[in-house]
Amino acid sequence: MAExxxxxxxxxxxxxxxxxxxxxxxxxxxxxxxxxxxxxEVFVEAARPSFDDNRWARFEALADQFFEGRSVAVKLVDDHVLEAVAAGCEQIVLLGAGLDTRAFRLELPAGIGFFEIDLPELFAFKEPVLAAQQARPACERRVVAADLSGEWARALRASGFRAELPTLWIDEGVLGYLSREHAYDVAVTVTDLSAPGSRFGIARFAVDQAAPQYRALRRLVSEDGNQDRPINGLGPDGGAWFAAHGWRTSFRGWDELTAPYGRPVAMNDPEAGNILAVRQ
Ligand SMILES: C[S@@+](CC[C@H](N)C(=O)[O-])C[C@H]1O[C@@H](n2cnc3c(N)ncnc32)[C@H](O)[C@@H]1O
Structure with a gap:
């Protein structure tokens, strides 16, 4: 693609x-x-020329610091998607889809509705790269360019989403970028749009915001002028909120979930893990 x-x-x-x-x-x-x-790899190659060497080096160093846990988490979500489809979910909605490619790389049934929600500037980069690759999704992929801290449900419906079908909702690193209020607004909208059997995974981790890698992440992201961007999301009460709003919740510990992959990611924290919420 031309620069x-x-x-x-x-x-x-x-x-x-x-x-x-x-x-x-x-x-x-x-x-x-x-x-x-x-x-x-194609996305990274397409992005690289737009960064200067110093900024790219900081970016790579940060990716290295997050690598072990984040990469295993990608695999966990892959498995979670396939399980949800096997359990009857007919739609998947990626909240803050980023450069996710599950619509292309997972073996999903052709009839699955796969909705990717993210900011317009993300898709302005992603879609031309995919088009240049002539990438073909395995399922019915739909792009929804919308801000999750605003009114996004209408755009989702307009793209073909059907609230009467059981849906898997995925938050893989987006709600943390929203204020607490906006994160719970998303939870309310997800609840309103979820037929019985719909699923939502909630990560429960004690994040040390003062840890060097989180401070470096905030600094890198904040170079858009927003120096104090907080990392908020649903916070520690997310699971309880879903349980109180018509979802059945169950918890599995991170160490138990990740043990089969043989990677050095154990946290030795019985409170850390994933809450699965299933709409009743
Ligand atoms: C850490 S990335 C994760 C991307 C993807 N889920 C993944 O795991 O590869 C966070 C994503 O959330 C998106 N995002 C952040 N705030 C958003 C908002 N208010 N509305 C929609 N998307 C948002 C960003 O554009 C970015 O793509």
Whole structure:
């Protein structure tokens, strides 16, 4: 693709999607890879020329620091998607889809509705790259360019989403970028749009916001001028909120979930893990 037609998010939250793509590139190159994501390499190659060497080096160093846990989490979500489809979910909605390529790389039934919601600037980069690759999704992929801190349900419905069908909703690193109030607005909308049997996974981790990698992440992302971007999301009460709003919840510990993958990611924290919420 000609350089001038590319629109790379080099600052702000949309840029974090490139960081996760870097992690998926690293995983895909390993002989013991947990998944293979060839399009991640294509996104990274397309983005690289828009960053200066120093900024890119900081970006790569940060991806390295998050690599182990984040990459195993990608595999967990892959498995979660396939389980949900086997359990009867007919639609998948990625909240803050970023440069995710599950619509292309997972063996999903052709009739599955696969909705990717993210900011317009993210899709301004992602879609031309996919088009240049002539990438073909395995299922009914729909792009919804919308801000999750605003009114997004209408755009989702307009793209073909059907609230009467059981849906898997995925938050893989987006709600943390929303204020607490906006994160719960998303939870309310998800609840309103969820037929019985719909699923929502909630990560429960004690995040140390003062840890060096989180401070470095905030600094890198904040170069859009928003110096104090907080990382909020649903917070520790997310699971309880879903349980109180018509969802059945169950918890599985991170160490138990990740043990089969043989990676050094144990947290030795019985409170850390994933809450699965199923709409009743
Ligand atoms: C850390 S990335 C994760 C991307 C993807 N889920 C993955 O795991 O590769 C966070 C994503 O959330 C998106 N995002 C952040 N705030 C958003 C908002 N208010 N509305 C929609 N998307 C948002 C960003 O553009 C970015 O793609």
């Amino acid at each position: 001038s037609t590319r629109s790379v998010p080099t600052a702000g939250v949309a840029m974090t999607a490139i960081g996760v793509a870097l992690i998926r590139v690293q995983e895909s190159r390993r002989p013991d890879r947990l998944y293979d994501d060839p399009l991640a």
